[in-house]
Amino acid sequence: MPEGDTVHLAGKRLHAALAGRRLLRGELRHPRLVEHDLAGRTVLGVVSVGKHLFTRFDDGRSLHSHFRMDGSWHLYRPGMRWRRPAREARAVLETDDRVAVGFALHDMELLPTDAEDRLVGHLGPDLLDPAWDDTHAAEAVRRLTARADSEIGLALLEQRVMAGVGNLYKTEVCFLLGLSPWTPVRDVPDLAAVVALSRTLLLRNADRPEQTTTGSLHPAEAHWIFERAGRRCRRCGTRIRTAEQGDGVYARVAYWCPHCQPGPAPRGGRVAGGRERRAARA
Template identity: 40%
Template structure:
């Protein structure tokens, strides 16, 4: 499932294929932008911010228009593919929401959660609410801790999914982070013994995976790349107890998501400082 490391790699692939090149193909297959054409526009850069992706473009000199950014979010099933121009697509064309191409490469966004084109100087309106990005150049762990502590009674398992506090984490990383740190997901955020270490661990894990084709949190690219995620009912690789899977949601149950953990290893009295700090 797409999380911050996936979007980071996607941005890098798109940057290599599109940045510094003029578009010869521009096809937006969403009603709001169906008539928009960016043919002859230059792609200046492609960047990620948490789970958000921004393709920044500028018009040719003859066109009086502001620079535009193509803002997309992958949600659960979305992905951007890059092809040599003329190469057959690996996904069906009816799933394509955007097609951007130049003489060498074609980038196609399939099943995008949403797609929006806006002025580049208005990007703050769509990403300005996001918290610090562990893969961003301006990563600020102290600010991430400050935001997490703004609601000290909120369970840490819910707080880690709030993109306004710390962006880029999804259900995989929150389950894995809390297991490695030996923190029960229902622990109130204000009672987490060493929140700075948990935030640092998020930074380390995402950075360890940003260059990997296959996400791994166990430190070994073996049969089980994850400690707990997706392994409910199986044996814990640390204590051999049975892993749990529970639903965790806000009080209104509006965003209920399954979380995986080890009730034995992640007792609420276990401190983060006792976790394995040799983890990647």
């Protein structure tokens, strides 16, 4: 699942390309939406809410899309060859000088703009909300506190607590704060620091495709422990371990340094492992 900053950047780029433009082509190829044609509609704007995107039109409707594991939006100039197969396209929005193609978008819905809350009203505060203030931060802390018995690694991934954190930032937030991902929320000494650091890391990368938590944009140096199973911790030299955290479709690979992140740990955490599949990007 992509991080909130990936979705935010996709929305920002789509907005810059489409906002205020009339669609010459507006194909929806999703099985539930094939009868709709958006040609002739003017795009009012594109906004992200957590990991959700809404493309808003002048007829009072919005096109909702969610990337899940393999979805993405691409932007092209008319006539350019697409980088993914046409059979994967679920939406094609074309203006006089740009073509936006949504690939592998399993979750799509066309709904009234004033009903968007039906799809995102359950979410916690959006960490990349431009209107973020102390009230948002306090609400995120309140929602975290209410999950006292949950493991902090799982609570960070819960979009009903705060929207935007994926496995990358969950991993790095826990490492930077010295928390085992399996630490119960009730035992985390400073939940406000968890919220603040989550937002800081997302903001740091919100306007670029590269995601760094170390400050380096070099691919081999961008993360502290994420996707570094079996390698040495950048701080103490201990080998990074991995284990599965969560159940069923919600299970994710958890990375942690046993020395820098003392506390609860699963039995048999692996020292070596492969790279986790990267989320699709726009």
